[in-house]
Amino acid sequence: MSRSFDKDSSARASSEFLIEHQARPQRPTRQPWSMRKAALVTVCILVGSLELIVLETILVRWGEARGCPPALLSELNNLVPNFPTTPVLFRKDAFATVDHESEQSRNITRDNWLSYMPKGNGFIAVNDSEKYQLPDPIPFLGQSAYSIAVFHQLHCLYAIMDIYNDLTSERPAGHADHHHHGREEASAHHHVDHCFRYLRQSLLCCGDTALEGQDPNTNKTGTDGTGAVHMCKDFETIRSWAEDHRLVNNKDALK
Structure with missing residues (x-):
């Protein structure tokens, strides 16, 4: 999700770079779009990072509750420990x-x-x-x-x-049966x-x-x-x- 977002962000940033070089009337009463966009990107990154942390915590706890997934050449049900x-x-x-x-x-x-x-x-x-x-x-x-x-x-x-x-x-002798x-x-x-x-x-x-x-x-x-x-x-x-x-x-x- 973050990779596709960054890609789209990059594409939009490139387009905006071209637009900003065109003469447009300034609106001092509003934040420039680039600043609002940077703030939005920052918020999205923070939210995405938080989601990943929460998801990782859930997966770790789920794995601990069910036991770690079996390692290569180990016992499927974790009835035998993993050896060094x-x-x-x-x-x-x-x-x-x-x-x-x-x-x-x-x-x-x-x-x-x-x-x-x-x-x-x-x-x-x-x-x-x-x-x-x-x-x-x-x-x-x-x-x-x-x-x-x-x-x-x-x-x-x-x-x-x-x-x-x-x-x-x-063969020893007497092998006649x-x-x-x-x-x-x-x-x-x-x-x-x-x-x-x-x-x-x-x-x-x-x-x-x-x-x-x-x-x-x-x-x-x-x-x-x-x-x-x-x-x-x-x-x-x-x-x-x-x-x-x-x-x-x-x-x-x-x-």
Whole structure:
């Protein structure tokens, strides 16, 4: 509203500038039009500013009453707090994957991944869940349970890696129960397919736009993501909050 007013005022001022240079009889008993117009403009600006202040106050109070609008990648209903962001340099973690040589390496890798999971595996209770914009709750121990997405994502990624490790390792002797193995394989396919779909949606949602450069560990042209700084949520703060609000005390295997 103020921009269109200023534009119109400018146009009228330009026209008046031309008019004032024409010879016209003076009327000393009345204020010149330019002075009256300046006063009118001043009053309108003051009134407009006051309206903006009042409107902003109303919007702030309305926002406080309803809760702040959810931030990017936060919980829609403000049931989970907004966590601080921090720059994170992506590095290679030698224990994030197995060496494909020993079972001990798989155990070390599993423990490494478990260290990112909170007690309770990221499940929290939400009372009166029907009051919020939420999917149906998971019935658990007589409560309405929900999973914090990042821990579901970690679970899925580990499950894919674990099945890959199964496929690339030598099968132990005595694996002859083909019928039983067929059922397990079908279940594994279903789980991994779910994880592929779920993680793709998660990546599209995050939309990480950090700029990644040349892989510092090789002369081959390309990037593996290491060496780039990403703006990330403070993961330890998230893990700590999830642990403080856990439903149970155990920390299960990721599979």
